[in-house]
Amino acid sequence: MPASPSDLFAFLDTHGIAHQTVQHEATFTVAEGRALKAALPGGHSKNLFMADKDGTLVLISAWADSQLHLNALHRTLGTRRLSFTSGDRLMTALGVPPGSVTPFALLNDAAGRVRFVADAALVAFDTLHFHPLVNTATTSIARGGLSQFVSATGHTMDIVDFTTLS
DSSP states (O other): OOHHHHHHHHHHHTOOEEEEEEESOOSSSSSGGHHHHHHHHEEEEEEEEEEEOOEEEEEEETTTOOOOOHHHHHHHSSSSSSEEEEEHHHHHHHSSSOOOOOGGGGGGOOTTTEEEEEETTTTTSSEEOSSSSSSTTEEEEEEHHHHHHHHHHOOEEEEEGGOOOO
16 A cells, blocks of 8 residues: 555654645646745656666656756666656556656665656755645755755655756
């Protein structure tokens, strides 16, 4: 059974990671969340779940305004070319449906199959904003809190400067 937002908040609390959550209407795209983002200063994200033909799973959290040169990312990561995966694969690996992709879903990857990549432009912000496993809320967390969360789930965070990819 995938973790719920309440499970996520309990995990964050247990690990001493400060967080604040705002409820809102469902948002599925960066554009839909623009008004909300104006009220929450910090780094807002777009999150992508991808895979290569060998089955390597990659979760990318990027700054909402970054241009992502995904065609070149595989060379930086040492994988085969990455492509978007199905909603079923997303649900199986991270326990969230399309539209709710978030680094907080690493909580559901107990097997450690998913590689986490963060955009250098996103982690340059002191405060970061992500969906808390559902797209009807946004949870704010400090940059260091994200790093602590990722580590507590047994994952590592690869930071990639997408401006250098072409």
